[in-house]
Amino acid sequence: MIVKSFLKWSETAKVSDRCRATQALTQAYAQGCMSASEKQEAEAALALLLEDPSPKVRLALAEGLAQVEHAPRSILLGLAGDQIEVAGRIIALSPALADNDLIEIIAGGRPSLQRFVAFRCPVSVSVAAAMAEVGDADAVADLLDNIHVSLARISLRRIAERFGDDAEIRARLFERQDLPCDVRQALLEQLGAALAGSDFVRSAIGRSRGRKVTEEACMNATLGLAETVGQDEIPALVEHLRMAGRLTPAFLIHALCAGNVDFFASAVVSLSGMNDSRVRGILIDGRETAMRALYRAIGLGSDLAPVFVTATLIWRAASRLNATVDTGQVTTQLMQLHARDAQLQPSVAELLRLVESMHFSWHRHASRNYAHALAAEAA
Known part of the structure; x- marks a missing residue:
């Protein structure tokens, strides 16, 4: 079809005929075999079709240009601002849209159009x-569901900050292997708060009991997280917990009893302000007086510091003998060696109650593992 004739004809043609003509024109344009003058006339016709009063014609135009790499960006951006059926095809599929175009669409604030950006393949770091x-x-x-999205760690952190209380987004974040450990821990806290505040938990076990159970579950989950993160991520997790006020004596004694010495040492470094080599030197080879001074430097009083010294000495002796020491042995020895202190000092008694709770939890876990082993042998 000659373009000039098409322009004149389109003024009186029916919608169905204009749609077929649009399909033919976009197909010819997509092939890229036009001369310079023909291309100029074709683009003028495309611009006219962009103003067509029928959404069916504009939809045909979007369908014809959606995957054309050399399509005029002015036409594409016009279609991207059209009604949802028209705009969606361009936003989701067009390779000719630049990152700046997509960012402008996102900034426009139309959720339906933002979702089409999230569906693209691929989505760059800046757009994400x-x-x-x-x-x-x-x-x-939708963005988190798209495997073709490049998400920077700072973007994951920002998503967690904005939508950490959204159960669906929180679940998607938990599934990601690239989620920073400090973000994962913050989400654990938000999950715990959501559980503690749920009507089901309050009606089942009461508000105060629910809060205590969820706080303990969050602490255990955080300790488990600290055991699995890479060595390079431990300082970030420690700093996050310090800023959140989570590096309490209870949390630290749990980490130490569980044998997570690397995490414990990093926590002491953060709290004391000493360098890493100095702290590790004291923990590995330092005298008891040096350890007491170190623990006082992180805010432990003279009543609690000896408990931490004892736990440190237990792990130190085991490492020197290459012996296997489990959490049950550490907690048992701590309760035995500081039973007298607990009678005289309420703070020690409170700390040892936490150690005892940890001991019972470890014992239940060990019993379950033993039962499963017996069942496997019997089978």
Whole structure:
């Protein structure tokens, strides 16, 4: 079809005929075999079709140009601002849209259009960052489901900050292997708060009991997280916990009794302000007086510091003998060696109650493992 004739004809043609003509024109344009003058006339016709009063014609135009790499960006951006059926095809599929175009669409604040950006393949780091910053919850959830998205750690952190209380987004974040450990721990806290505040938990076990149970579960989950993160991520997790006020004596004694010495040492470094080599030197070879001074430097009083010294000495002796020491042995020895202190000092008694709770939890876990081993042998 000659373009000039098409322009004149389209003024009186029916919608169905204009749709077929649009399909033919976009197909010819997509093939890229036009001369310079023909291409100029074709683009003028495309611009005219962009103003067509029928959404069916504009939809045909979007379908014809959606995957054309050399399609005019002015036409594409016009279609991207059209009604949802038209805009969606361009936003989700067009390779001619630049990152800046997509960021502008996200910033426009239309959730439905943001979701089409989230569906693209691929989505760049900068576009994903914009979505993390201002995207609607549904669009962010779609972004997390898209395996072709490049998400920076800072974007994951921003998503957690904005939508950590959204159960669906929180679940998607938990599933990611690249989620920073400090973000994962913050989400654990938000999950615990959500559980403690749920009507089901309050009606089942009461508000105060529910809060205590969920706080303990969060602490155990955080300790488990500290055992699995890489060595390079431990300082970030420690700093996050310090800023959140979570590096309490109870948390630290749990970490020490569980044998997570690397995490414990990093926590002491953060709290004391001493360098890492100095702290580890004291923990590995330092005298008891040096250890007491170190623990006082992290805020432990003269009543609690001896308990930590004892736990440290237990692990130190085991490491020197290459002996296997489990949590049950450490907790048992701590309760035995400091039973007298617990009678005289309420703070020690409170700390040892936590140690006893940890001991019971370890014992239940060990019993379950033993039962499963017996069942496997019997089978």
